[in-house]
Amino acid sequence: MDDQEGTFIPVIEVGEWVEGRVDWLTGNFREAFRTFSDLLGTLINGLIDALLFVPPDLMILLLALLGFALRSWQFALGSALGLSAVVAMGMWEAAMQTLGIVVFATVVAVLIAVPIGVLAARNRVVSNITRPVLDFMQTMPAFVYLVPAVILFGIGFVPGLLSTIVFALPPGVRLTELGIRQVDAETVEAGQAFGATPRQILRGIQLPLATPTIMAGVNQVIMLALSMAVIAGMAGADGLGKLIVESIARLNVGLGAEAGLSVVVLAIYLDRLTAAIGGSGADKSLGAMIRRSKGRSMAQRVTTGI
Amino acid sequence: MPAIEANEVFKIFGRRPERGVRALQEGKTREDLRKQGLTAAVIDASFTVDPGEIFVVMGLSGSGKSTLIRTVNRLLDPTAGSVVIDGTDISSLDGAALRRVRREKISMVFQHFALLPHRTVGENAAYGLKVQGLNRSDRETRAEEALGMVGLGGWGASMPSELSGGMRQRVGLARALAAGTDIMLMDEAFSALDPLIRREMQDQLIDLQQRLDKTILFITHDLNEAMRLGDHIAMMRDGRIEQIGTAEQILNNPVNNYVAEFVQDVDRTRVLTAANVMEQPVAVLGAGAGPQAAHKLMREHQLSWLLVVNRDRTVHGLVWSHQVATAVREGQEDLPLYRDGLRFTTPDTTLNDLFVDAASSPAPLVVRDDDGHLVGVIPDVTLLTAMANGQPAGNGQSPESAPPGIQTPTDPSTAEVI
Ligand SMILES: Nc1ncnc2c1ncn2[C@@H]1O[C@H](COP(=O)(O)OP(=O)(O)OP(=O)(O)O)[C@@H](O)[C@H]1O
Numbered sequence: 001m002d003d004q005e006g007t008f009i010p011v012i013e014v015g016e017w018v019e020g021r022v023d024w025l026t027g028n029f030r031e032a033f034r035t036f037s038d039l040l041g042t043l044i045n046g047l048i049d050a051l052l053f054v055p056p057d058l059m060i061l062l063l064a065l066l067g068f069a070l071r072s073w074q075f076a077l078g079s080a081l082g083l084s085a086v087v088a089m090g091m092w093e094a095a096m097q098t099l100g101i102v103v104f105a106t107v108v109a110v111l112i113a114v115p116i117g118v119l120a121a122r123n124r125v126v127s128n129i130t131r132p133v134l135d136f137m138q139t140m141p142a143f144v145y146l147v148p149a150v151i152l153f154g155i156g157f158v159p160g161l162l163s164t165i166v167f168a169l170p171p172g173v174r175l176t177e178l179g180i181r182q183v184d185a186e187t188v189e190a191g192q193a194f195g196a197t198p199r200q201i202l203r204g205i206q207l208p209l210a211t212p213t214i215m216a217g218v219n220q221v222i223m224l225a226l227s228m229a230v231i232a233g234m235a236g237a238d239g240l241g242k243l244i245v246e247s248i249a250r251l252n253v254g255l256g257a258e259a260g261l262s263v264v265v266l267a268i269y270l271d272r273l274t275a276a277i278g279g280s281g282a283d284k285s286l287g288a289m290i291r292r293s294k295g296r297s298m299a300q301r302v303t304t305g306i
Numbered sequence: 307m308p309a310i311e312a313n314e315v316f317k318i319f320g321r322r323p324e325r326g327v328r329a330l331q332e333g334k335t336r337e338d339l340r341k342q343g344l345t346a347a348v349i350d351a352s353f354t355v356d357p358g359e360i361f362v363v364m365g366l367s368g369s370g371k372s373t374l375i376r377t378v379n380r381l382l383d384p385t386a387g388s389v390v391i392d393g394t395d396i397s398s399l400d401g402a403a404l405r406r407v408r409r410e411k412i413s414m415v416f417q418h419f420a421l422l423p424h425r426t427v428g429e430n431a432a433y434g435l436k437v438q439g440l441n442r443s444d445r446e447t448r449a450e451e452a453l454g455m456v457g458l459g460g461w462g463a464s465m466p467s468e469l470s471g472g473m474r475q476r477v478g479l480a481r482a483l484a485a486g487t488d489i490m491l492m493d494e495a496f497s498a499l500d501p502l503i504r505r506e507m508q509d510q511l512i513d514l515q516q517r518l519d520k521t522i523l524f525i526t527h528d529l530n531e532a533m534r535l536g537d538h539i540a541m542m543r544d545g546r547i548e549q550i551g552t553a554e555q556i557l558n559n560p561v562n563n564y565v566a567e568f569v570q571d572v573d574r575t576r577v578l579t580a581a582n583v584m585e586q587p588v589a590v591l592g593a594g595a596g597p598q599a600a601h602k603l604m605r606e607h608q609l610s611w612l613l614v615v616n617r618d619r620t621v622h623g624l625v626w627s628h629q630v631a632t633a634v635r636e637g638q639e640d641l642p643l644y645r646d647g648l649r650f651t652t653p654d655t656t657l658n659d660l661f662v663d664a665a666s667s668p669a670p671l672v673v674r675d676d677d678g679h680l681v682g683v684i685p686d687v688t689l690l691t692a693m694a695n696g697q698p699a700g701n702g703q704s705p706e707s708a709p710p711g712i713q714t715p716t717d718p719s720t721a722e723v724i
């Protein structure tokens with residue numbers, strides 16, 4: 001390249017260096033990566049098989065019921081219609097494969113992100129270290145993750161899954177940290193003043209009060225995971241993404257539209273569902289109602305002296 | 307043993323705060339410290355709070371009140387000095403021991419209530435007990451009890467968001483009461499409430515304190531609140547405690563201009579109470595005595611009226627000298643008792659409320675405690691003098707000078723009927 005003409009800055013071969021690292025890893029740890037890859041592959045395939053084992057009609061019913069429990073009957077009806085359309089377009093299997101990746105990646109990402117977020121909220125040093133790392137992870141174009149992932153783990157679900165996790169993780173950490181830092185200082189003091197341990201304060205005060213913010217983070221994790229799961233189709237992961245890649249390769253507009261619409265249905269369903277768990281709708285949801293009626297009957301027992 | 311004892315407590319915010327303590331001890335000012343990037347929030351504060359009293363720390367915004375109260379349960383570590391709770395120096399306790407003190411000895415009520423919004427009122431009131439590890443049914447019983455004490459019985463199943471500000475602070479109070487600690491810290495606990503509710507909460511606090519014998523460290527920036535609640539008041543300015551004393555001492559003997567200016571606008575009639583201005587009656591008459599005894603007593607002491615008191619120190623009535631004279635002249639057996647116009651009040655009624663009572667009767671105001679026992683009297687003159695200069699007006703005569711056979715209300719053992 002002739003970028004270096006007219007400059008004194010020496011050439012640094014970053015690309016070569018990264019390539020060298022990846023080669024070194026594959027050279028020395030081929031077996032370890034293979035084993036890890038097989039294990040993850042088994043897990044994700046198991047999850048997808050389970051999703052596909054349930055007949056589509058029943059699955060749609062279950063998902064709609066979940067929507068009813070957490071949100072409203074309108075939402076349940078809407079999602080039932082949307083998901084039926086996916087079946088009607090013949091996209092059900094691909095949609096469940098994509099959903100499998102999204103669910104799996106989200107669970108793993110949240111399990112990693114929340115504890116890191118908690119640590120970052122309590123410790124300045126951790127916070128200062130994680131921030132630039134998260135910036136890096138989030139701004140690096142999504143496709144770039146795929147290349148080393150494919151080299152390390154081969155073609156299939158696993159590289160897609162791993163790059164999805166890496167790509168979707170940051171908002172989980174960020175919003176957990178933010179949520180916990182935002183908890184009213186006086187309320188945390190109240191916990192301390194009554195002699196609660198740091199653990200009791202975390203579980204009884206900080207996490208519950210940070211839940212809406214953390215759930216907003218989870219919502220973003222899911223949306224990022226979904227967008228990345230589509231891109232993961234390029235790495236050979238079966239699902240809607242692979243169909244979209246195919247439709248591009250074959251210039252098949254129909255296939256692209258069907259797969260794209262299915263992605264939209266999934267996205268809206270997941271977005272509204274997670275928003276309901278953390279958002280302002282929480283007061284009206286079934287879960288909140290159950291909790292409160294339990295509280296009522298308890299108070300009655302106390303006042304009547306039973 | 308004092309319930310709380312603070313010894314030369316300093317709290318300085320900033321990097322390497324210890325240097326600030328040294329500088330202050332060498333005579334540097336707060337402003338000097340500010341230039342070095344240090345905030346001296348509490349400077350050399352010492353005070354003791356006796357068990358069963360309400361100790362009020364009073365000062366303007368930024369004077370370091372919150373910081374001071376937080377060093378008492380070590381939500382903040384003092385930069386220097388020590389805090390002793392019930393004989394234990396808490397400055398040196400490790401985490402677990404400190405938590406034990408917070409669970410067993412000190413609870414706290416917060417300015418903005420600091421309730422858990424996702425928990426019911428009952429669960430909030432039971433928070434301290436949950437932390438203590440009490441089982442659920444005991445927790446619920448005691449929380450319900452505490453809610454009852456603050457007038458929120460039956461609200462246990464509601465959510466805090468359904469309650470008004472005053473009610474939420476009652477929950478905060480119930481949470482502290484349920485914890486069962488002897489000491490309660492209250493940081494501007496009523497400042498976020500509107501004046502009417504605030505007044506109500508103050509009355510309730512005084513009532514609870516008397517019933518439960520709690521030791522209360524109360525923070526406020528409202529002087530009237532301080533005077534109403536405090537057995538002792540510490541006046542704080544710019545991190546230092548300027549004066550500690552009773553409401554009367556601070557009103558009547560301010561140690562410096564700052565305190566004097568501060569209290570000059572206080573409406574004394576709202577601060578001073580019947581107990582502050584009442585006198586002991588020079589003499590009282592036993593309920594069994596006749597007009598002759600009354601006549602003799604009144605002549606001896608030059609009295610125009612005399613209280614008639616039962617054996618148990620409840621007030622039987624009052625006699626006027628001219629009526630007694632008539633009764634003696636006409637040889638009547640019974641005392642000419644005056645009862646209908648007699649006005650009563652309690653020791654903690656403020657002067658401005660007394661004024662209404664006093665104006666409606668020629669007889670002196672009789673001060674009785676809650677059980678109806680005589681504790682003092684307030685003649686018109688005394689009340690008017692008190693109004694005029696805010697000082698108790700004595701009559702120079704002590705009850706001890708009363709002749710034998712005459713009861714003094716302060717000493718029930720001599721309650722002999724003539
Ligand atoms: N964590 C902190 N870091 C730095 N400075 C602080 C901190 N907390 C309090 N201060 C400073 O200490 C001083 C005293 O604050 P404090 O909150 O104790 O005052 P206060 O009397 O309670 O005031 P208010 O009536 O406004 O509550 C203030 O100048 C404040 O800015």
Ligand SMILES: [Mg+2]
Nearest residue numbers: 371372373494
């Ligand atoms: Mg304050």
